[in-house]
Amino acid sequence: MSLLTILHYPDPRLRTQAKPVSRFGEDLRKFADDMLETMYDAPGIGLAATQVNVHERIIVIDVSENRDEPYIFVNPELEVSGDEIDTEEGCLSVPGIYEPVTRFERVAVTARDPLGEPLHVEAEGLLSVCIQHECDHLEGKLFVDYLSSLKRNRIRKKLVKQQKQRA
Ligand code: NI
Secondary structure: OOOOOOOOOOOHHHHOOOEOOOOOOHHHHHHHHHHHHHHHHOOOOEEEHHHHOOOEOEEEEOOOOOOOOOEEEEEEEEEEEEEEEEEEEOOOOOOOOOEEEEEEEEEEEEEEOOOOOEEEEEEEHHHHHHHHHHHHHHOOOOHHHHOOHHHHHHHHHHHHHHHHHHO
């Protein structure tokens, strides 16, 4: 397994619309395992392929305390329901920033695993929020897009400054 490089906001590649996966199998399984390893190492609770500059519809998630309940969703389709809930969100592509975002309480996901087997998962709470957040990445959307433009510009400036200092 190997660690992948995570793109940081405002990198324009994070705005790419991901394409559906058509080839399932061992190579995809290895890539998903690399994504999980990258997510655990960061550490984070979710990662979309978009964030590692691969523009295919794959997300990985683990919201468990012991970091031993990984989900891999390929070509996920979401059906949201329930009340709207506000949760403080962060993102590995927007390091150090946490802001409340409104999402739906429940989500039903239909997807495939890396070998092409169909999956169906119903989630609520943190897992539901995380699934909605990661699927946004596949559309080129980030959680900062839900904030006011004033706030978003402030975050952009802060991150650009940090990236320059690191370079
Ligand atoms: Ni994210």
